Amino acid sequence: MRSLLMTLLLIVVAILIYDxxxxxxxxxxxxxxxxxxxxxxxxxxxxP
Known part of the structure; x- marks a missing residue:
């Protein structure tokens, strides 16, 4: 569960940085x- 939360947080941060x-x-x-x-x-x- 902890790794899933960290993965989701990493994806959100990457999307925000890109945006x-x-x-x-x-x-x-x-x-x-x-x-x-x-x-x-x-x-x-x-x-010309």
Whole structure:
């Protein structure tokens, strides 16, 4: 029973850490989106 509780707690902590790192205004997903927009703008400004 104790090992089951510890496993469940570990899974919950891992999910919360992932959600905090990947989500939010300063999260990884937002940074990737902004970086993609920046690169796209740079490519559009290149003259052929």
């Amino acid at each position: 905090h790192v990947a989500g939010g205004d300063k999260g990884m997903n937002r940074q990737l989106e902004l970086s993609g927009r920046h690169m796209s703008g740079g490519i559009r400004r290149m003259s």
